[in-house]
Amino acid sequence: MSYKAPKLNEHGTIDVDYYTQLAVQERNEHIAQMAASLKASIKSFFQVKLPKLSTSH
Incomplete structure (x- = not known):
């Protein structure tokens, strides 16, 4: 790990x-x-598997 100088403000x-x-x-x-x-x-x-709907009625 390399040293990085701290950021300084205008003062x-x-x-x-x-x-x-x-x-x-x-x-x-x-x-x-x-x-x-x-x-x-x-x-x-809470995953719930719904039954398949049949379209052949």
């Missing part, structure tokens, strides 16, 4: 706003992945 200090926005974006992506996984799990748990 020469660590850009906290940048890293806060980055963390929010990563958290939102993770929550979306977790929600999709949960939805798939619930959907597979």
Whole structure:
């Protein structure tokens, strides 16, 4: 793993706003992945096979 210098703002200090926005974006992506996984799990748990309908009556 290589070292990457922290992003600095115009004052020469660590850009906290940048890293806060980055963390929010990563958290939102993770929550979306977790929600999709949960939805798939619930959907597979309640999967119901319907009987075939006969058209020869």
